[in-house]
Amino acid sequence: MEQRAQLYGVMGEFETAHQLLHAAEQVRDAGYKHMDAYAPFPVEGLSEALGLGRNLVPLVTLLGGLGGGLGGFGFEYWVNIVSYPMNIAGRPLNSWPAFIPVTFELTVLGAALSAVFGMIALNGLPRPHHPVFNVHRFLRASSDKFFICIEATDPKFNLAETARFLHGLNAQHVTEVQDE
């Protein structure tokens, strides 16, 4: 069965992190919205340069932490007061100081797990394949080259024009990316 190749976007290759940062700013300023940058190491300021804005990980973490804390305290409260009340050394059933360590630990656990898994989910992972890997030169994104890919879903996208635009940014190679 033959699958029709679909255009995913246009990719430009850059030599240094500085060129990538500079190009990303210009792509952003030209009004493109659907694009991504690829680099072998974290480049400081790149997400600002791409205009990515805020991500939701802090919010997910906060909610996870609150959920863990309230769940921990609530469970202890339910066990000690509702489900199985027991007189321990004459203390009140709702001995909240004793509940705090577990509440604290579960807050940390909830926050940490939701930060990790929230980040993975918001990144769209796990994802076994991505169209950019169809470009052979892209292998070097994990060693010594820097890439920007402007995606075909962008409202401003026009194959010829976008390619010319990337050339104008001094991209060394400009390649079409096919999604098979």
Add this chain to the structure above:
Amino acid sequence: MTAQEYQAPESVNRLQNSALAVGAIALVLGCFLGLRDPEAKDAFFRAYLMGYMLILGFALGSLGLLMLQHLTSGQWGIMIRRPLESATRTLPLLLILFIPIFTIGMQHLYGAWMDPEKLKEEPLSLMQQSYLTQSHYRIRAIIYFALWLLLAWIFNRLSRQQDVNREDRALRQRFKMFAGPGIIAYVFSLSFAVIDWVMSISPHWASTIYGFLFVAGQLISSMALMAIIVVFLAHTGPLAGLLQKRHLWQFGGLLFAFNMLWAYFSFSQLLIIWSGNLPEEISFYRTRLYGSWGIVAVIVLIFHFFVPFFLLLSKDLKRNQNLLPKVAMWMIFMRLVDLYWLTQPEFYHNASPHALDFVLPIALIGLWLAFFAWNLKRAPLLPLGDPKLAEAIASHEH
């Protein structure tokens, strides 16, 4: 970069003069209110000790932060290294301000182990009898101050040497060599000092984490002060334009961390004493968690911990140079409320602050700030010989 370019701006002069004026007026008023009759004299020294512990926190907390910065050799402290050093140079003033407690103040504060009448009712253990005496208290106080002054002198001297010998690698190592043992000495000496100066007000109660409560409290108050001062210094003069959001972010983050540390220690003490439920230990919380002192306890819990905790979670607030100093000022005020709650229930049955509880802390903070500002003018505002300076003030923001 020359030393002249980084002199303190004119605003530091104005801060020094107005703080001195406020401090002097409040001190005169405090002496007038406090030295009338023996009862007012008691109130005077109780409020004095409380205010003194706060300003001691500014100086010693700064010493701790300074050593921490040398030890971790991060970029985070470069912007505040000179203000931290200036704060440690206020220790001679703190030595002078300790004299009232050291001399006549003792009998007003430590009646529980100095007054023979009270000792008859509740005698001390043999160990305490030899430890808590007037002369031993005084000898130990001299040792604490000698140690702190020595540490402050070492780091200030090395820092001024670095301004001249900028490429001296051996000098950079020497900071670290002193900072490691220095931090240990700071924590131990402060722990012993607060046992003598504050915990011994009620000698029958003891807690081993008590010193750490003050270590964390001092780190909060000096970090908060530094967040305020660095924004103040960046309004005009040579630092204008150098202060960046990421610097404030680091200071706000540390303030948040130290507040958590303080809450952790405070709660640890509560949990252990509450679980043990022993008569001689629980007295601390019996007096502090019920009645009007209980209201103060709830105020401390909510406004010292929860409110700053949730405010400082916000990345925007930590990076905002209008809001972060406001939260920092609030935290310093709450440090004073916490010190009020720690020290005064031993003296008063009810939490009804005396006029002196406001006047004397204002006096001491005023005098301290004036001397701190005077010290700020003695050295360039940035550590010009620090190898990380260029990296620390480079602008990454596009």
